[in-house]
Amino acid sequence: MNITTIKSIKDIPQEENLSPGTPTCAGCGGLLSLRHCLKVLGEKIVVVNAAGCFTLLAVYPFTPFKSSWLYTAMACAPAGAQGIRDALDILIRKGRLDSKENLKVVVLTGDGVAYDIGLASTSGALYRNLDFYYICSDNEAYGNTGFQSSGATPFASKTGTTPIGRISPTGLELSKKNLFEIWRSHTPPYLATISPAHPVDLINKFKKAEQYKGPKLFINLSPCPAGWVTDPSHSAKFARLAVDTGIWALKEAIYGEVKHTVVPKSFKPVEEYLKGQGRFAHLFKPVRQEETLKRIQEMVDQYWDNVCSRESRKR
């Protein structure tokens, strides 16, 4: 299949399938990416929305979606998607629905669902090779219930359940789960990480994914002014810094084969990303936590050292 990719932001489709005026927080990075995702997915879709921040998007009788929307509990959005997919397939097979009227099935979740509560049902859907899109808006905590830590929360982040104090000056002591690798172990046709600061990369990934039947998965790093304690106007800046410092790697995996799609020419120190985010403020004040900052930088360096040695082995 011939895929028409885009080259610059001037080529981003004008079409809007998500109306303005949603009740999510100002500067929500998840919403910024979702708008771009829907430009490619179009309006002939059914959104299956697991409980989370995006629950706010469709509150009867108002909806910013041009498409249909189904709400599910946190654990079972892929099961809802399976039901819709099966129903559409049966109706088309029986001739009760023209195949031109077919709809794409799109699961929309936050990281609490994707990394924790809904992981089992997602694994089941990947195992069954369900033909669907899955978008995880990863703001690295349970955002809509007060920013408690989730399996996506990074090491040293302050959250509602990992407050900073005398006993715990570091914040979360655990490291973020590697959801990309968990999903990759199921070898889906298409899997990618995306960022609201790289809309061209995002749009091209969705265009590329269109050619595959089966699970198509996207993890979006979503700056969250409410939980990251950042200025809403700085969401794109932090999304860009996450990529420029190497803490958020933009990549894709086609049937398990990984390729990095955006590699900074020179990496900025990870401190530039952490600085200015209230959830990491304790690493800089009242005393600089050198050891913790060094450990975070080392984790990022180690990741890219492995990528570079893997890629040079391929050549």
Ligand code: SF4
């Ligand atoms: S809490 Fe964070 S992720 Fe949720 S809507 Fe607000 S900005 Fe977006």
